[in-house]
Amino acid sequence: MPQSADNVLDHFELFRGPEYQQMLANKKKMFENPRDPAEVERVREWAKTPEYKELNFAREALTVNPAKACQPLGAVFVAVGFEGTIPFVHGSQGCVAYYRSHLSRHFKEPSSCVSSSMTEDAAVFGGLNNMIDGLANTYSMYKPKMIAVSTTCMAEVIGDDLNAFIKTSKEKGSVPAEFDVPFAHTPAFVGSHVTGYDNALKGILEHFWDGKAGTAPKLERQPNESINFIGGFDGYTVGNTREVKRIFNLFGVDHTILVDNSEVFDTPTDGEFRMYDGGTTLEEAANALHAKGTISMQEYCTEKTLPMIANHGQQVVALNHPVGVGGTDRFLMEIARITGKEIPEELAKERGRLVDAIADSNAHIHGKKFAIYGDPDLCLGLAAFLLELGAEPTHVLATNGNQKWADKVQALFDTSPFGANCKAYPGKDLWHMRSLLFTEPVDFLIGNTYGKYLERDTGTPLIRIGFPVFDRHHHHRRPVWGYQGGMNVLITILDKIFDEIDRNTNVPSKTDYSFDIIR
């Protein structure tokens, strides 16, 4: 018996002993009707071949291990970035359990969200009563300042009309007439979580700016000197938002962070559960109309929101998740351009430090090949940084990227000799990536937690950057934006490179050379 009170073995070690190994071998042999091991081996090898890759890339209907989620997740992310706001997702309740779990597993934080809990009767008769009761209950129980409504695919398929439903609910007294209930239709069968982010944010801004669904006069824009900032769906929102605020403060620029999750996804453990914390105030959301301009860090999270803002008379800038020197340069220069302020010397110094770090370390990255997958903007930002480092972003894959995105990635490749042999893969999934890693191997893979399966199968070391990251803790607390964020990304990449070098040179009396103490 391997178990003991003195040295308690859990799943990491318990099952490796002979008792369990024998038991599992017997189970397989006697009862599982297993495939012939030779056949398993043959298929395993076949799945690594160019021939398999061709079949794999010929898939038209099946998706395997996609790197995207559905719209309402993005809508929930947006909602909790506003002060005292609870997301209310109209449709089946299981979806909400999933969004909450997903966000909690990444941020290691509570994630509050309610559902209108529609069931079969609502599927037949529509979910109006669920909306009426749901808003009333949420308002009484959780005392929000705002309830931001979005939809699951169930409500979308049966065609529930949020605008009319919310109006009726208010007439029935679920919430006071003047209470803010912005909404967005977020069908899961269109786009992905980044689309949901876009729709939800647009819904909230239009609510405040354009007369609260016909219940208030439209705001008239009175331009001021402030600037709006939109981060987009971002697994690093805690660290990033704080870094961006610091940058704006160094500039001395009046700014509004639209969707500020930095507090609600980073609350203290001090004896009090804060369901709401921080967030863009509703007043700020309304006054954001008057800003001189809006900068979005993620173009594909704001494809509808930014044009809407531009239509209200602001300058808008769409960036692609800038990481590194060039991306941050552009971000800062856009702030300077819009506000007419000079870039603070402090930031120039930080830039110099990042360049210094790259100069110190680039020999270890130069010429290395990387595969990247993730949201469309993240892929662009990371690819641009790798090119700066003299690395080759050989495969760049976004399940929720389209051809337009791929053209943009190609245009980026074309700016650098290091992009010559690189390719973008729009709409592909991680099973496609698996074939790529076998047939056109790279040195490192950058992606989220699910990349660990690719690392295991293909032996390509995984650098975890993306969303979700479930199996490493606290990454979301560090910025990846700004020069300091670039420094964090650089260090993350370097640590993996050095770990791999050591791992490949640590065999005594075989690779004693190269196992260097100084690198």
Add this chain to the structure above:
Amino acid sequence: MSLAQSQSVAEIKARNKEIIDEVLKVYPEKTAKRRAKHLNVHEAGKSDCGVKSNIKSIPGVMTIRGCAYAGSKGVVWGPIKDMIHISHGPVGCGQYSWAARRNYYIGTTGIDTFVTMQFTSDFQEKDIVFGGDKKLAKIMDEIQELFPLNNGITVQSECPIGLIGDDIEAVSKAKSKEYDGKTIVPVRCEGFRGVSQSLGHHIANDAIRDWIFDKIPADAAPRFEPSPYDVAIIGDYNIGGDAWSSRILLEEMGLRVVAQWSGDGSLAELEATPKAKLNVLHCYRSMNYISRHMEEKYGIPWCEYNFFGPSKIAESLRKIASYFDDKIKEGAERVIAKYQPLMDAVIAKYRPRLEGKTVMLYVGGLRPRHVIGAYEDLGMEVVGTGYEFAHNDDYQRTAQHYVKDGTIIYDDVTGYEFEKFVEKIQPDLVGSGIKEKYVFQKMGVPFRQMHSWDYSGPYHGYDGFAIFARDMDMAINSPVWKMTQAPWKAAPKPTLLAAE
């Protein structure tokens, strides 16, 4: 240490009733009336817990429940390792449930085993408008081509499927025929069906009956020589290896486990089960349906058991053995005796650190009652418990065999209620899920996830109990909980001080 100890049962009951009344005040009148039926203080001797259950959740209250898809794909079908489970519909459901449940297995993932993969039809608008049946048929072809060693396919319906009128049964039948009688199982587990995960379990059970059992030719030869000691483990999902640390005990007592449902399970094991002599059922809630069916159709008796904590394990081993001859009965005694020193050592080590500590639970399936004995083996006391998706027969079992007089019971608890109950009762530990974990930790309350074992486990069996005890100790006695108050702010908490 805890507040509860210094009070009489009558006082506790009065306090708990007061807490319930107070919590209900937050709701609009109609909601308060409905929620009141789900909250109660247990009276010893009653046949159930006095709460309504398996009723629709109220909109907008932050229920912790999931859906039928979660019950079918996430619980029952997902762990069957050599079949490919298509999350049929939009991408989200499969994405959020992808590998999240830690149903351990052995196999070559992506080649002959597929548990930790996410196969989805990734519905787009055109699929909603024109229907998804052609796409589904094509998906099955592509699966056959790219994953030729799969032993079967299931179609796990997401909400839109039932709303747009797709005929997944017809597609499944046609493709099964095309692929020489291949097992292809359509499952109507759309998320809007029923009131929780529970209906999904039932639908999934029925799908096994209709699309696996009923397809087995009556004259089919068994793959192995039957023995008089063949049993199947039903309702163990092998979370963190639970089914393995259970199986080893059954085998040690002389039984032969011919199937695991469904953790580390395979199609062949499902098909073999009608030949078993006894079905031993751990999670009654999710798999009583198929157990009853096998009893009716194949005459296989079933026996509920509980492998949490040495008291219940010994009781269960003896109960299981009672279905067999003396050889097995002796085997059970031998196993109990073999592990007794380990159990004594575990309890000697951890009980002094945990004695008198109070626990509040809120979980699904069997755990709101099944783990109570394990806590009691460590000298701890469960002062509140509730189920996400129980039916009344679960509350009957809870009342008759598990909870103590005065325990606060909450069915389909809302986020608000659970926070308030914990705030007022101040337990030493809360055991619930990922959505609750951080809420309570922020409040300074030690917490263990009791769905995923907080990424630890196994907790079942004797080996599992050692881990359970270690984990509860590390949760409650972690130094971190002494640091939640800044020293310059620390104000004494009267309730806790009074009890110390």
